[in-house]
Amino acid sequence: EVQLVESGGGLVQPGGSLRLSCAASGLTLSSHWMHWVRQAPGKGPVWVSHINADGSSTNYADSVKGRFTISRDNAKNTLYLQMSSLRAEDTAVYYCTKRSPNWYFDPWGRGTLVTVSS
């Protein structure tokens, strides 16, 4: 069974940093385009970032560009999202998900909650 498990969320003060992890089982992350998507409380999902299969290309939403960095550890089969200079508006559940060759997202992890507040 393919499974994605996020961790690393929590309460952080504005301006602080946090690193999210997404551990994969049942699939090899380095074979797939992987994405981070976030969802603020009561709102719809919003795309945050992606990394391509070989790790040579990354992209970010304008709202996080320059503050967030996506990366991957192939040996650990784990995806990361390093977040810095966090703002209140970054408060959300963060999901990692795999993009299929047919351009849909499946599976999704259960998400990890990031709360930015003083």
Added chain:
Amino acid sequence: SYELTQSPSVSVSPGQTASISCSGDKLGDKYICWYQQKPGQSPLLLIFQDTKRPSGIPERFSGSNSGNTATLTISGTQAMDEADYYCQTWDSSTVVFGGGTKVTVL
């Protein structure tokens, strides 16, 4: 930037048909996906490439996409279908989600 617009809510009686719309400029020229999300859960893929259902998704869920509007149809709606539904597409390699439609089964 490209936008997808969904009506905020839809109410349906058990056994009836629910139609959830998603609109965007020339949306019919793009592929659309639909996700279901229940409280406290992650999104679940229902429909991809406008009309295709992944294995395990009941046949009562169907999709269409033409012109500026894509539609998710739930035939014979069941109480378990009460959830938020999101459409999603790609525009110039950018991922776009709709704002979501809350389906209430009365």
